[in-house]
Amino acid sequence: MTRSQVKRLLGNPAQSITDRDYMSLYTSTSGRGFRLWRRRGRSEAWLYVGTPRTGWATWIHFSRGRVDKVTAAPLSTDPPEGSSEGTG
Numbered sequence: 001m002t003r004s005q006v007k008r009l010l011g012n013p014a015q016s017i018t019d020r021d022y023m024s025l026y027t028s029t030s031g032r033g034f035r036l037w038r039r040r041g042r043s044e045a046w047l048y049v050g051t052p053r054t055g056w057a058t059w060i061h062f063s064r065g066r067v068d069k070v071t072a073a074p075l076s077t078d079p080p081e082g083s084s085e086g087t088g
Contacts, residue, residue, distance in 0.1 A: 001067045006046070006060055013046035019061060021045075043068070049075070 001009075022045040043063045051058045052072060061069040 002065055003062060006067065010048055010051060010060075013060075014049045015047040017045055017047075019043040019045055019063075022059065022061070 020043075043061070046060045046062070048058045048060065050056065055075055056072055057075050058070065058072040060067055061071070
C-alpha cells in the first residue's frame with residue numbers, strides 16, 4: 001500500500017516520525033554497532049491510536065513510499081514487544 005492509500009483507509013496519523021526516530025524510541029543502538037543505512041526521508045513510521053481497537057496503537061512503517069511493516073500493540077509506556085506484525 002502507498003501512503004495515500006493508508007490515509008484514505010485510516011485518515012491522518014496521530015504522529016509521523018522517521019524510522020530512525022522510531023528506532024531510537026524502542027532500542028538502544030549505542031554500543032551495538034547498529035546503524036540505519038536508509039537515506040533520510042525515504043523511510044518513516046505513522047502512529048494510529050485506537051487502531052485496531054480502543055486501547056491499542058498501530059505503527060505503520062513505510063519504505064520508499066510503500067508499507068514495509070505494521071506493528072500493533074496495547075498502549076503502554078513499554079516498547080511494542082510481542083506485537084503482531086505483517087506486511088502490506
